[in-house]
Amino acid sequence: MLSPVDRVVRRAVMVPPRPTPVLVGIDGRAGAGKTTLAGLVAKRLHAQVVHLDELYDGWSGGAAGNRLLVKRVLRPLARGEHAAYPVFDWETGEYASRRRVEPAVYVVVEGVFSTIRAARDLLDVRVWLEVPAPLRRERALARDGDGFAPHWDAWARQEDELFGPDRPWEHAHEVIEG
Incomplete structure (x- = not known):
């Protein structure tokens, strides 16, 4: 049985080579463990990582963060250009500040709402982490x-509102539990 990291890496390397990055969400x-998994996957793929925590405009900024991500x-x-985005200072x-992301062979995007709505069609690999609420809270x-x-x-509540109608786990290439 493949580890979660192996499953995601396998999906990413199966995307046919092309001049634009393979985008993993x-x-x-x-x-749920998104940042940890993203770091391990990025290390194996020699990928850059974009953290959605940097794009939210505060505690109610999930939808805005997704729009900014897209x-x-x-x-x-996806056009093979560099990306640049403003970084939210939670303090x-x-x-x-701003962060620049250069096109690379692989770019990993991690964070709550990273695979919903318009982002879904731009991602080559979509991963959903499913973890029980008490463990996630802890x-x-x-x-x-x-x-x-x-x-x-x-x-x-914001997660329920944005995930409910979108149901990203149903559109994921990999659903990882635990």
């Missing part, structure tokens, strides 16, 4: 502590 609810990252990369509550609060705790319920 890793999605799931908060605390417009400023996925579309340019100041505003976009404070992980997220251990990682982000008091910064996330007061926002957990509102963020979960």
Whole structure:
């Protein structure tokens, strides 16, 4: 049985070679392990990683983050161009810097809402992480502590609102549980 990393890497390397990057999206609810999986996959593929946490415009910015991802990252990369996006500073509550992403053989995008709506059609590999809510909460609060705790319920409602009609797990190439 292949490990989750092996499953995602296998999918990515099966995409026929081309002049534009192979775009891999890793999605799931908060605390599912997206960042960890993305880091391991990126290491194996020698890929760049885009973290959606940098694109949200705060705790209610899931839909805005997805729109920014599509417009400023996925579309340019799919055309073989560099991407550039504003980076949100969670301390100041505003976009404070910019990040540039060069076209590479592989680019991994990770974060809640990374495979929904218009992003879906631009991604070559879509991964959904399915983890029980109590474990996700425990992980997220251990990682982000008091910064996330007061926002957990509102963020979960936002996940329900955006994931509900879209159902990204039904469009994933790989669904990874646990």
